[in-house]
Amino acid sequence: MAEKAILFDATKCTACRGCQVACKQWNGNDEYIPTEPNGVKASNRGSYENPPDLSPSTWLKIRFTEVESGGRVRWLFTRQACMHCTDAACVRVCPNGSLYHNGLGFVEYNKDTCTGCGYCVDACPFQVPRSTRSLLTGIAKMDKCTLCTTQGLNRLDDGMEPACVKTCPPGALQFGNRDEMVAAGRERVGTLKTMGWSGANLYGENELNGLHVMYVLDDYPAVYGLPAAPRVEGVTRAWKNVIQPLGWAVGGLTIIGLGMNWLVARTNAKKEAK
Amino acid sequence: MTHHEVEKYRTPVRVLHWIHAGSFVILFLTGLVLFIPGLAFLAEDSWTRLIHRIFAAIFVVAPVIYIILNPKSMARGLKLAFSWGKDDMGWLKAAPGYYFQGYEEGMPPQDSMNTGQKMWWLMVIVFGVIFVITGAIMWFAKTAAPPAVLQWMVFIHDISFIATGTMFFLHIYLGVFHPLMTESWNAMASGKISKEYAKAHHARWYAEISKDKE
Ligand code: HEM
Numbered sequence: 001m002a003e004k005a006i007l008f009d010a011t012k013c014t015a016c017r018g019c020q021v022a023c024k025q026w027n028g029n030d031e032y033i034p035t036e037p038n039g040v041k042a043s044n045r046g047s048y049e050n051p052p053d054l055s056p057s058t059w060l061k062i063r064f065t066e067v068e069s070g071g072r073v074r075w076l077f078t079r080q081a082c083m084h085c086t087d088a089a090c091v092r093v094c095p096n097g098s099l100y101h102n103g104l105g106f107v108e109y110n111k112d113t114c115t116g117c118g119y120c121v122d123a124c125p126f127q128v129p130r131s132t133r134s135l136l137t138g139i140a141k142m143d144k145c146t147l148c149t150t151q152g153l154n155r156l157d158d159g160m161e162p163a164c165v166k167t168c169p170p171g172a173l174q175f176g177n178r179d180e181m182v183a184a185g186r187e188r189v190g191t192l193k194t195m196g197w198s199g200a201n202l203y204g205e206n207e208l209n210g211l212h213v214m215y216v217l218d219d220y221p222a223v224y225g226l227p228a229a230p231r232v233e234g235v236t237r238a239w240k241n242v243i244q245p246l247g248w249a250v251g252g253l254t255i256i257g258l259g260m261n262w263l264v265a266r267t268n269a270k271k272e273a274k
Numbered sequence: 275m276t277h278h279e280v281e282k283y284r285t286p287v288r289v290l291h292w293i294h295a296g297s298f299v300i301l302f303l304t305g306l307v308l309f310i311p312g313l314a315f316l317a318e319d320s321w322t323r324l325i326h327r328i329f330a331a332i333f334v335v336a337p338v339i340y341i342i343l344n345p346k347s348m349a350r351g352l353k354l355a356f357s358w359g360k361d362d363m364g365w366l367k368a369a370p371g372y373y374f375q376g377y378e379e380g381m382p383p384q385d386s387m388n389t390g391q392k393m394w395w396l397m398v399i400v401f402g403v404i405f406v407i408t409g410a411i412m413w414f415a416k417t418a419a420p421p422a423v424l425q426w427m428v429f430i431h432d433i434s435f436i437a438t439g440t441m442f443f444l445h446i447y448l449g450v451f452h453p454l455m456t457e458s459w460n461a462m463a464s465g466k467i468s469k470e471y472a473k474a475h476h477a478r479w480y481a482e483i484s485k486d487k488e
């Protein structure tokens with residue numbers, strides 16, 4: 001199956017937040033309730049941005065950023081949701097494979113088998129996964145955007161676009177084969193450059209071996225609040241690639257050593273007894 | 275106690291030992307399921323993680339209660355863990371010959387804990403504290419601590435897990451299976467060992483307690 005991707009054009013986004021609504025509606029996610037234990041507390045921060053953060057029931061939101069350049073205030077809008085990374089930190093750390101890549105390159109998850117450890121929450125370079133969590137018992141469940149491939153709610157299997165793409169009025173969101181999205185993104189960046197946006201770039205083409213949500217930006221990623229060089233942290237890699245093999249090696253050698261000691265010591269003890 | 279036996283461990287120490295050992299085993303197993311991908315399906319729906327927390331509480335509270343009830347005994351134990359001398363070096367040198375071949379000649383006289391037991395006891399103290407600190411941060415500061423800190427806590431928790439887990443195998447092996455440690459199990463089970471065993475394995479300690487009686 002060909003890899004698919006979303007292309008988000010920040011220069012076309014009007015922050016109507018239709019995508020936020022469509023996402024909640026399709027996936028049956030209630031509004032967040034600040035008084036609930038896992039709700040995101042609302043606070044007046046002098047922004048139209050709402051809700052203030054992602055949550056287990058808010059998988060997508062538009063971030064508002066105000067920047068000053070050349071004496072002019074610019075109001076920038078960025079999509080905040082799972083990037084569906086090829087080298088996905090969350091997939092690496094998930095202890096039991098509840099997070100995995102599907103055939104389209106998206107990062108899906110099986111909520112039924114989620115252990116609630118929350119390692120993905122800590123490992124994601126974009127702070128995407130969120131979990132409901134009882135701080136006392138530790139009982140938790142993670143949620144995030146699945147690009148509308150959630151079992152039972154799979155739009156793509158039925159030949160539809162993701163809900164956010166379907167609803168976007170100014171056409172800031174496109175969905176299609178990844179290579180086509182890359183081509184469209186590059187072309188748009190080229191146009192922006194000729195218009196004088198020297199910092200224009202296509203974010204996500206190569207980041208983490210390729211994101212499945214790419215961004216057309218007219219300025220550097222950091223301006224939009226995106227990490228300039230997102231990466232899977234060393235400690236994230238160390239856990240599965242160093243610590244786990246080390247555990248097997250040390251554990252295995254110990255047991256072999258003890259077995260050998262037992263054989264030798266028993267033979268000697270028997271000899272002694274005679 | 276028959277006349278040829280001596281008391282090695284009093285009841286409170288043994289109760290603490292078994293509660294701590296039991297909770298360690300359960301913490302080991304409920305942690306293991308997150309550590310080994312092939313077993314991680316057992317952790318579904320957070321249940322093993324809840325059990326990990328319940329026994330973590332016991333793992334911490336048991337020694338605290340012991341310290342409150344028997345502060346002097348704990349102080350003695352701690353002192354022992356940190357008293358190291360030339361006999362310990364001698365023990366380390368002679369240990370391979372003894373534990374494999376049964377050569378008793380080079381073994382220096384030992385305290386109520388021999389050098390190996392002292393090393394394990396010291397590990398229990400040091401890694402116990404590390405377990406509690408890293409575990410408590412992962413438990414209670416899950417939403418408050420920076421993500422990188424939480425990841426390092428898992429890392430350090432795992433190092434302690436590998437270190438103490440493998441040495442725990444050794445501990446059980448020496449206490450239960452090793453052909454020469456015939457009464458080690460009794461010492462912790464009934465609290466008593468024979469005078470011969472005490473003399474052979476803990477000569478310095480045996481000399482001390484015999485002197486006290488006179
Ligand atoms: C003494 C207090 C302890 C506390 C408070 C504690 C707490 C925790 C917490 C919070 C986690 C993270 C996963 C989760 O949220 O459920 C964890 C994981 C773990 N714990 Fe503990 N723990 C303790 C002792 C131990 C002991 C004694 C062992 C083993 C001998 C152990 C072995 C593990 C292992 C193997 C993991 C999994 C780490 C991984 O995913 O690689 N823990 N513990």
Ligand code: SF4
Pocket residue numbers: 081082083084085088089090091107123124125126127128129144
């Ligand atoms: S953005 Fe985060 S949650 Fe999404 S695939 Fe990448 S690491 Fe996983």
